[in-house]
Amino acid sequence: MLGPVDVYVLLKVATTHGKEGWLQSGLAHEIGVSPSVVNRALKEGEDLKLYHPSRKRINARTLQEALVHGARYFLAPKKGGEVRGVPTAWAAPPLLGEIFSASVLPYVWPDPEGEVRGLSVEPLHPSAPKAARRDPAFYELLALVDTLRLGGVRERALAEKALRDRMGMREGD
Known part of the structure; x- marks a missing residue:
């Protein structure tokens, strides 16, 4: 199930706009998480069709749809x-x-x-x-x-x- 950390990582990937050459370790450092957290989030994103690993890009339409219709529920604010x-x-x-x-x-x-x-x-x-x-x-x-x-x-x-x-x-x- 998609959780807050997964969304956090996928949003950072969205800012790369498909640029070649970014590494999971660099991404992890930029957002203050461990490389293993990034790896798990990307695997979850791939499983949910939110991330294309071969292209190192998010599926923008699917992620946006999930957030618009579900963020209030699966990312309920505290x-x-x-x-x-x-x-x-x-x-x-x-x-x-x-x-x-x-x-x-x-x-x-x-x-x-x-x-x-x-x-x-x-x-x-x-x-x-x-x-x-x-x-x-x-x-x-x-x-x-x-x-x-x-x-x-x-x-x-x-x-x-x-x-x-x-x-x-x-x-x-």
Whole structure:
């Protein structure tokens, strides 16, 4: 079954856009997990037809479909109290500024280096804040998945379109 760590790894693979030459060990280092975690996640992705090992690419349509229709359930968010952290969901790029809420604090991943106070939400992996600081494209995908996990109809529709754009899919794909 697809879990948070699997999605975390597959989203990072999505940022490679099929570039040749990336290694599992390098990917693991970039996102703060062990190479064995990357290997297991890619095997799970392959079993679920979300990853093409020979091409080192994700199946963007299938992954996007799984996330849009299932993230709320198989990646159910764990929320907490007010903390300092890294903004996520619609409080982060690419949806930052698209959705306004005057009375609600933004969602954040707890992080001592974070600069925003908000409502805590557990990221897909504990190393997400650090990895997001290193890779803006990865950060955007993680924030969009959090929007799918946490958002209402309007937020989820915006996230679906942005996710499709970032995964290189056309309207109707």
